[in-house]
Structure formats: structure tokens, C-alpha cells
Amino acid sequence: xxxxxxxxxxxxxxxxxxxxxxxxxxxxxxxxxxxxxxxxxxxxxxxxxxxxxxxxxxxxxxxxxxxxxxxxxxxxxxxxxxxxxxxxxxxxxxxxxxxxxxxxxxxxxxxxxxxxxxxxxxxxxxxxxxxxxxxxxxxxxxxxxxxxxxxxxxxxxxxxxxxxxxxxxxxxxxxxxxxxxxxxxxxxxxxxxxxxxxxxxxxxxxxxxxxxxxxxxxxxxxxxxxxxxxxxxxxxxxxxxxxxxxxxxxxxxxxxxxxxxxxxxxxxxxxxxxxxxxxxxxxxxxxxx
Amino acid sequence: xxxxxxxxxxxxxxxxxxxxxxxxxxxxxxxxxxxxxxxxxxxxxxxxxxxxxxxxxxxxxxxxxxxxxxxxxxxxxxxxxxxxxxxxxxxxxxxxxxxxxxxxxxxxxxxxxxxxxxxxxxxxxxxxxxxxxxxxxxxxxxxxxxxxxxxxxxxxxxxxxxxxxxxxxxxxxxxxxxxxxxxxxxxxxxxxxxxxxxxxxxxxxxxxxxxxxxxxxxxxxxxxxxxxxxxxxxxxxxxxxxxxxxxxxxxxxxxxxxxxxxxxxxxxxxxxxxxxxxxxxxxxxxxxxxxxxxxxxxxxxxxxxxxxxxxxxxxxxxxxxxxxxxxxxxxxxxxxxxxxxxxxx
Amino acid sequence: xxxxxxxxxxxxxxxxxxxxxxxxxxxxxxxxxxxxxxxxxxxxxxxxxxxxxxxxxxxxxxxxxxxxxxxxxxxxxxxxxxxxxxxxxxxxxxxxxxxxxxxxxxxxxxxxxxxxxxxxxxxxxxxxxxxxxxxxxxxxxxxxxxxxxxxxxxxxxxxxxxxxxxxxxxxxxxxxxxxxxxxxxxxxxxxxxxxxxxxxxxxxxxxxxxxxxxxxxxxxxxxxxxxxxxxxxxxxxxxxxxxxxxxxxxxxxxxxxxxxxxxxxxxxxxxxxxxxxxxxxxxxxxxxx
Numbered sequence: 001x002x003x004x005x006x007x008x009x010x011x012x013x014x015x016x017x018x019x020x021x022x023x024x025x026x027x028x029x030x031x032x033x034x035x036x037x038x039x040x041x042x043x044x045x046x047x048x049x050x051x052x053x054x055x056x057x058x059x060x061x062x063x064x065x066x067x068x069x070x071x072x073x074x075x076x077x078x079x080x081x082x083x084x085x086x087x088x089x090x091x092x093x094x095x096x097x098x099x100x101x102x103x104x105x106x107x108x109x110x111x112x113x114x115x116x117x118x119x120x121x122x123x124x125x126x127x128x129x130x131x132x133x134x135x136x137x138x139x140x141x142x143x144x145x146x147x148x149x150x151x152x153x154x155x156x157x158x159x160x161x162x163x164x165x166x167x168x169x170x171x172x173x174x175x176x177x178x179x180x181x182x183x184x185x186x187x188x189x190x191x192x193x194x195x196x197x198x199x200x201x202x203x204x205x206x207x208x209x210x211x212x213x214x215x216x217x218x219x220x221x222x223x224x225x226x227x228x229x230x231x232x233x234x235x236x237x238x239x240x241x242x243x244x245x246x247x248x249x250x251x252x253x254x255x256x257x258x259x260x261x262x263x264x265x266x267x268x269x270x271x272x273x274x275x276x277x278x279x280x281x282x283x284x285x286x287x288x289x
Numbered sequence: 290x291x292x293x294x295x296x297x298x299x300x301x302x303x304x305x306x307x308x309x310x311x312x313x314x315x316x317x318x319x320x321x322x323x324x325x326x327x328x329x330x331x332x333x334x335x336x337x338x339x340x341x342x343x344x345x346x347x348x349x350x351x352x353x354x355x356x357x358x359x360x361x362x363x364x365x366x367x368x369x370x371x372x373x374x375x376x377x378x379x380x381x382x383x384x385x386x387x388x389x390x391x392x393x394x395x396x397x398x399x400x401x402x403x404x405x406x407x408x409x410x411x412x413x414x415x416x417x418x419x420x421x422x423x424x425x426x427x428x429x430x431x432x433x434x435x436x437x438x439x440x441x442x443x444x445x446x447x448x449x450x451x452x453x454x455x456x457x458x459x460x461x462x463x464x465x466x467x468x469x470x471x472x473x474x475x476x477x478x479x480x481x482x483x484x485x486x487x488x489x490x491x492x493x494x495x496x497x498x499x500x501x502x503x504x505x506x507x508x509x510x511x512x513x514x515x516x517x518x519x520x521x522x523x524x525x526x527x528x529x530x531x532x533x534x535x536x537x538x539x540x541x542x543x544x545x546x547x548x549x550x551x552x553x554x555x556x557x558x559x560x561x562x563x564x565x566x567x568x569x570x571x572x573x574x575x576x577x578x579x580x581x582x583x584x585x586x587x588x589x590x591x592x593x594x595x596x597x598x599x600x601x602x603x604x605x606x607x608x609x610x611x612x613x614x615x616x617x618x619x620x621x622x623x624x625x626x627x628x629x630x631x632x633x634x
Numbered sequence: 635x636x637x638x639x640x641x642x643x644x645x646x647x648x649x650x651x652x653x654x655x656x657x658x659x660x661x662x663x664x665x666x667x668x669x670x671x672x673x674x675x676x677x678x679x680x681x682x683x684x685x686x687x688x689x690x691x692x693x694x695x696x697x698x699x700x701x702x703x704x705x706x707x708x709x710x711x712x713x714x715x716x717x718x719x720x721x722x723x724x725x726x727x728x729x730x731x732x733x734x735x736x737x738x739x740x741x742x743x744x745x746x747x748x749x750x751x752x753x754x755x756x757x758x759x760x761x762x763x764x765x766x767x768x769x770x771x772x773x774x775x776x777x778x779x780x781x782x783x784x785x786x787x788x789x790x791x792x793x794x795x796x797x798x799x800x801x802x803x804x805x806x807x808x809x810x811x812x813x814x815x816x817x818x819x820x821x822x823x824x825x826x827x828x829x830x831x832x833x834x835x836x837x838x839x840x841x842x843x844x845x846x847x848x849x850x851x852x853x854x855x856x857x858x859x860x861x862x863x864x865x866x867x868x869x870x871x872x873x874x875x876x877x878x879x880x881x882x883x884x885x886x887x888x889x890x891x892x893x894x895x896x897x898x899x900x901x902x903x904x905x906x907x908x909x910x911x912x913x914x915x916x917x918x919x920x921x922x923x
Contacts, residue, residue: 015340015360015820016813016829023733030729031741033722037794038747040769041759048762087668094661099651106665108909112673115901117855118753119875120894124676126882127683127891158672181655191656213749220752222858223875227882240754240858247758247862256762259755266750273750274743340817360820367821373814376919377836387822390832424920435818442822 045263048256060257068234069242069258075150076225076238077218080157084214085207088165093199096173097181107170113162121159122227125152148230153238156224161214168210172203172284205280209273216269220262290351290445290478291316292337297346299332306332307502309346314446319472319479321489324499325525330482331450333499337480338448339363350445366439366477370451372431374423380434381406381419387442409437412471429460436468440475449481453488465492486526490514498522520631523563530605532578532598533633534562541630544600549576549624559633564625567591567608571623579622580605585615596621677898684895687888695892703869704877705896711785711873712853715792716800719849720842722793723800724835730801731808745802748795753858760791761862783865788873791859796849803845804838811837840915844908851904855897 017023050057060066091110095103113121129136129146139146146152180202184194200207222240229236237245239258246255276284292314299307307329314320322330335341337348339360347356355363374383384406388397397405410416413433423431432452439447452468453461469492472479483489489496490510498505498513498521506513506522517523524531535542536557541550543562549572550562580596583604587593591608594615598605607623609615684692695701730742748756764771764782774781781787811834819829835842857875865871874893881889 015826016816017732018826026725027729027733027735030722030726034726034741034744036770037790037797038744040763041756041794042747042751044759044762044769045755048759083668087665090661090668091665093657094665097655098653098658098662100658100662108905109669109673115851115855115905117857117875117878117894117897117901119857119878120680120855120898123878123882123890123894124680127887128676128679130887131885132887133679155672159676162672178653178655185654185656194655195657216750220750220755222752222754222757223856226857227879240752243754243758244862252758252762255758259752259758262752262755266747266752266755269750270743270746273746274739278739338821340821360817361823361825364823365821367818369814369818371812371814373812373818375815375819375833375837377839386819386824386832390819390822390824390828422918424918438818438822 042263042267045256045259048252049260051256052253056253057257057260060254061261063254065234065237066242066254066258069237069239070261072150072153072235072237073219073239076153076157077215079154080161080218081211081215083158084161084165085211087162088169088207088210091166092169092173092203093195095170096176097178110166110170111163113159116159118160118221118223119227122156122224125155125159125228147228148232148236150236152228153225153236156228157218157221160221160224161218164214164217165207165210168206168213168284169203172206173199176202202283205276206284209276209284212269212272212276216266219265292446292478292480293349294333294337295347295349297333297336297343297348299329299336299341300344305502307336307343310502310504312497312504312507314478314480315495316478317476318494319469319481319492321493321496322480322482322499323484323486323489323496323526324505325484327501328499329502330484330499332502334448334450334480334482337446338365338367340367364442364445366436366442366444366447368432368435368439368447368449368452370454372423372428372435372455374431374434374438376423378422379419380410380415380421380423380426383423383434384409384438384441386438406437406441409441410434412440412474413437414467427460428456429464432456432464433467436471440477444477447477447479449479451482451484453483453485461488468492490526498525500525517563517629520561520563523629523631528566528606529563530566530607532562532601532603532605534560534630536560536630543578543598546600547576548578549574550628552630555630556632561631561633562625562628563631564628566593566606568626569607569623570626571609571621573622574624577622577624579620582615582617582619582621584617587611594621680891680894680898683887683891687892691888692892692895695888696896698889700868700872701874701877701889701893701896704872704874704893707785707788707870707872708854708874711788712792712850715789715796715853716846716850718789718793719796719800720846723797723845723849724804724838724842726797727801727804727808731805745798748798753795753856754862756794757791757859757862760787760794760859764790764863782863783871785864785871787863787865788860788871791863792853792856795856795859796853799848799852800842800845803848804841807838807841808834837919840911840919843911847904847908847911851901855901 018026095107126147127133129139129152131137136146144151146155180198181194184198189197220240222244225238226241226244229238229241231237231241231245233245239262243255243259243262246258294310294312294314297307297310298305310329310333312333322333324330332341336343339355339358343356347354349355350363375386378386381403385402388402388405407416407419410419413436415430415433415437418426418430423434426434436452453464456464465488481492493510495507495509496513497507500521506518508516513522514526517526520531523529532543534548536552536555539552540547541552541560541562542548578598580598583595583597585592585594590611592611592613592615593606594609595604595606615621687695726745730738730745761782763769764787766772766775766780766782768782771782779786781790815833815837816829819833824832855875857873857879860873861876864873864876866876874897878890878893881887881893
């Protein structure tokens, strides 16, 4: 009887899956790991931010330097993201619509900033524009400050967010081929008309996806910006830098309050990104990150 | 090893894929499961393999009840449509896999495993390719490796799921012949699934025609072709033409006219007349089928004519000698030489 | 074909196959200019600076004990973190691809949190959790284990930022492993454990290696999420990117440049390694990612 029962239990399990107990065990381990490594920090941000009440939270956000940091972060993203969008569109057009020598190499080069430490991304601009460089003093003689000023922060941000839009659009446009554009051209459209009326509608969700990731990184970048900003309170501190300063001044509640805005940005980004993946999975070249 | 499928039913999420199917597979025969997609042929094969478990019914391998055994315990050889070779293993490693994963007590020594794998590679005519990876072989070669891998475990039954489905026509014909040769040489009880009637007719000792989760007919290719027992089989195997007729006074009538065809023991009333387009003769008689030619096309050695039969609303096709001067709207009078009557649904 | 090519006038560049789509010169020109200005020229500035040192100067600066110490800390911790990520990342990819459980899509989306959450935010949150009085820190404190302000804290931060690289590299490959292959293994007599260890995991090897390399590269270069939790004690928990930062603040550009060049060379070596893994995997198994 017992053997028969065991045989029955055994034959209910598909040969290509594990027994339910094993499945639930593995799911439990995975979720516990995710909970501790990923979810707990997120929870901690909000927990700490509100630990002294909503009044302290709001006070921290409305404080003058915090407001300046928020404005600077938005301004930097507003410059860096559109520039990288234009670059992403140009690069993916050149790469996806044409065959030319060195294309594979160019694609590898575009990903290059991802393998450079953010601190090094900032360092290269310090070397380029800092004291002892050739360019820095020359620009300074015309009254242009790059380091420890907005241009440096923007440059460093562009560097670290450089590949996001392009690497999203290149596989997508390669996948779509040139048929639609050729059809539009054969019907008498000119190049710009073809781009705005045919290509852009085809890639709009993929573009949005790339912009989303690019923006999240631009607003949240820390290492590269820390190197070039000089951290002048109220002037060259972006939100992440302000978080660091507050934290190092043992003002943890204010640091976490500002951090909670960035965490919120991350959550919104994740939600929008997931919605795009679920609804337009095929139109954003699923699986590419 | 003979295989008996007894009153097997299979449901997927309450949706029945097989209704009460019984089939006796003889030891050493090559039997085809033939049917359109959704007929349940692959489900039946997978049930025999143990890749699926029946909702009800039993499956016997010889005298042993295999229903309680897992796929690993059944010792079957299974060949998949898309080969399912292990891409990270060489051809030799693929073929030896089934022997290498055996428990130590029954596992042959390494040298013996290698010898047998090489022998099988020779049998499937791929000697010398043992160090290649599946990716480096053609589709036809991969399917040969898949067969060798299945044979390596000395299976009680060999099961093939659309084994030639992913190959192009030329390779498919070659492999068909080759599979028959291998079967004749090794004598394994073999079941293969196909939706290609030509393949089933040419290759199998017997075929089992399936439709909508049921077995329609089991028999030798000749038997099934010449004596289909259901309208489905008549329509599915070979070409057929169908007319709605009436049986009266032991004769077949259409549009108020007798057709000169005796109805045998068919029940009086509405019926469906089936015949093969190539199995007709032109006659000079009143009691026959008459029709006006819609189209006439030369197809190889014959002329395929589509007719509108007077008294019936649907067109039928017949084959005439290619030099027959059938022109549009010309009237033709003919009778099927062989036919079959089925009661109207 | 060859006659056609001979009669077609050579286009500008002479390196692309002619087609009717316009904009090649404009888009490629913009792409290359923008790439040069943002990425190439700054990196060249770095190269020139380090070349100015000469081999002897470079080696002398590189053999500074504190530099070597920071590199050792970075590499050892990154190696440990990437190894842990490979184990749990593979498990997570497996659970997310193979099992159906409530909230699966949400957990799948949360995997990308480290891509979206600014590193500084992650850094202070992890520190709060693993400090001796934090949620996790308090669990380990009675055992006498300290996590925050030790190399263990660095490893935790590196696990956080590296995890999505492993999961997202393995996931698509695991989805590709066909059910048929697992069924084939079962029909040949392999039990589930044998199927997983001999068939499924080996076919994931290239993806696992790639994920490992990506997570490792990211961890070595990481700055923001680590510096808060690390404690930053020279020779113990001072990472190389931080030392670059410190050297810059001391206006020791030479010292910063040397560390940066060493790190860049290593990242490029890893990048090359990843490309080799994928080329090898494609040529042998017919797939890669």
C-alpha cells in the first residue's frame, strides 16, 4: 500500500520539474535573499526618513540647500539626458541602417563607459580641465569654469549615462531593419519626414525605456559627480552629494529624507520600466539591459 | 516488446486531449500515429514514454504495468522533432549520456560505454564525427545522432515524435528510407508520430489514424487506404471526393436520379458518397453522375477536372486521361469504380 | 555583384555599402564627434598623463603599499561578492524563470532595483541596516560579528550592486533551454538532479561566467554604495576608487592617475574576457548573449 501511494505521488510530478517541496524551498530561499539584499535597504530608506516624524521630514526637504540640490539635479538631468538622446538616435541610425567597416568595434566602444569606474569618469575631466592641464587655465582666461561648476557636473553625468539610450535603440533598430524607411522614401518622403513619421513611431517605446534608465542614472550619479563637483554647499551639490554631506554631518534623518526622494525616483523608474516591458515587450527589444 | 494502451484518457486542465484510447502495438513492428494537429497523436506518444501521465487507463509494456513507472524507469528511447541534443556535449558524449547516468551497479565500464557509442555512431553512418558539437552538424546529421543516443540505452520501445518534421524534403526522404533499414536491422518496437500521410504510408507496418483525441482506424497502409472505415479516414488519407446522396431501394440516388451504384447493406436515407478522383470511369448511361466542367488542369500524367454535379451543390474533382478534351462547361458522365457510403451525420 | 560594385561611384568614406537611406554622414559624424569629445579625449588625457610618468615612475607610484593594499581589498572583496552573486543569481534566475508563484512579476521587477537606486542612497541604507544597531547588524552583533565598517560590509554592498548583472545575464539563456532537452535527459534515464547538474547548468556556463565577470567588474569600480559601509581603513577596508578620490583631494594627480590606469586596464581585460567567452560560446554551442 505504502509503495503504491509513493508511486502515485511520484507519477504526478512532471519529469521536467522538481517536487513541490523543493520548489517552495528554493522560492523561499530566493525571496529571503532578495528581501534581505534588495528590499530591506529600500525599506530602511523610508523608515529612517520618517523616524523623526513627518514634520522633520518635510523640514529637511524644504531646507534651502536641499532645495538647491534638487534644482541642480533636475537641471543636470535636463541637459544631460536630451544630449544623450540625440546621440542615441544618431548612433543607432548610423549603426542600424548602414553597413560599414568597424561597426562592431563602434558598438563595443559605446558600451565603454559602463566598464569605467565612476570615480575614473570624474577623474578624466579633472585631468582634462584641472590645474596643470592645458584646457582648464585657457578656458578660465575667458571666464569659463568647468571643474567645481555646472559644466563639469554635466560632463561627468553625460559620461556615465552615455550608453543608455544608444544601447537600447541599436538592437531595436537593427531588428526592425530598413524596410519601413525604404518604403517611405519610395513614396516620396524626405529623410527628416521618414525619420519623424516612420522611424520614431516605431521606436518610441524603446526610446522611452532608454530615457527612463538614462534619467535614473543621471539623477542618481554619485561617484563621478563627487569628483568634479567640489561640493560647494548650495551651489555644486546634487541630491546624492547633499545626501552624503548630511550623512557625514550626522544629520541622518535629513540625509534619508532627501534619499527617500531618490528612492522614490527609483521606484517610479522601476514601475514605468516594468509597465513598458509588460505592455510593449516586443517593441523595446526585450531582454536587453 | 509489445505495448498495450488500455482505455487511456488524458485531460489537460479539464480539456480532454485523448478520450478512452486503446491500442495494441505488436512486438517489433513499426507503427505510425497519423493525424492532423490536435488529434492527440503526440499526447499518446508522450503517454507511452511516461513524459505525461494518463488521467485514466493503463499502459502495459509486455506484461508489466508501466503506468506506475516514471519516464526514467520505463527504458524507452525517445527522439524529438527538434533533436534536443545537448549542445555543450560532443556527439560521443551525447550518445554515451544515457549509459553514463546509470547508477554504478548497472553502469557499464567507461571503455565499454565508449565502444558502444562508437558502434552506434557507425550504425547511424556518422563515424568520425564523435568529437564534433551538435552545432557543427546539419539537421539530418543531428537527427541521426538523436537516434543513436536513444538506441544507446537499449530501449524496450523506440518512440519518435515527428522525427523528420524539421528537415527539408530531400533529407526527409533519405532519412525515411534509412530509418526503415535501421528498424529492420535492430528490430525495435517503434512508434512514430507524423502528420505526413505519405511518410506514414511508406514507412510503417501499420498505421493508427487519429482525429480529435480518438483512434479512427488501425491497419496496414493498404488496408487503411483501400478500406477506410470512416469519412475522416477517407478524407485524410489520399485524395477524395464527396457527394451528398440518398439510399433508396438498395441504390444510390442523387438529385432524383439513380447513379447505377448498388448500395449494398447501407441503410436507406441520406448518405455521403466517397470515391477517389483517380478511381472513376467515363460511361455512356443515364444512371450515372453527370456534371459540367468548371476547370480542367493538366497535373502530370492526368487531367484534373473540377465538375459541378447536377443535383449537388458542391463541386467534385475527378482525374481523366491527360489527352481527354475536357473543356469548360462540357458535360461529363462518369461513375466511380470503387466507392464507399457513410451515413450522413 | 563585382561588376555592380565597380560601376557604383565610391561614396564619401568609401567604407559603407551603398543604400538609399539618407543621413549616414550626418549621424555617423555626430556619433564619432560626440564620442570623441565626451569619452575619447578625456580617456586620452588620462593616458597622456600616465605616459608622462614613464615606466619607472609609473611602477614606483603603483608599488606604493597603500595603492597595492587598496587594490587587494577591491579585488578580494569583489571576487567574494561576485562568487556569492553567481550562486544566488543563478538560483534567482532559476526560480523566476521556472516557477510560478504569487508576486513573481513584482520580484522580477525588483531585481533591477540596484540599477535604479542611486548608489549613495543604497550606501547609507545598507550602512543603517548593517551597523551594530541596525536591523541586520543587531542579529550578528551578539555573535561578535561586525559587518558595517569592515570588509564584510564592502562585500554586502558589492552583492547589492552586482546581483542584477548575474540574474539578467542568465535569465534569457535559461528561458532558451528547451523543455525537450530536459525531457530527452529524462528519457535517457537521468534523474532530476543529474539533468540539472549535467545538462542544464553546463549549458548555462557561458552566461554564468559572463554574469560573474560583469558583476565583478562593476564591484571593482563601485564607489558610492561602498564608502559609507566600508569604514575606509587603509590596508583593511579602503577600496581603490576611494584612494583615487583621496589622492585627488590631496591634489596628487599622479597618484590618482596611476590607480585609475591600473583599474582601467583590468576592466578592459575583463571586457575582453567577456567578449571571448561569448565568441567561444557562439562558435561552439551556437548561442551566446
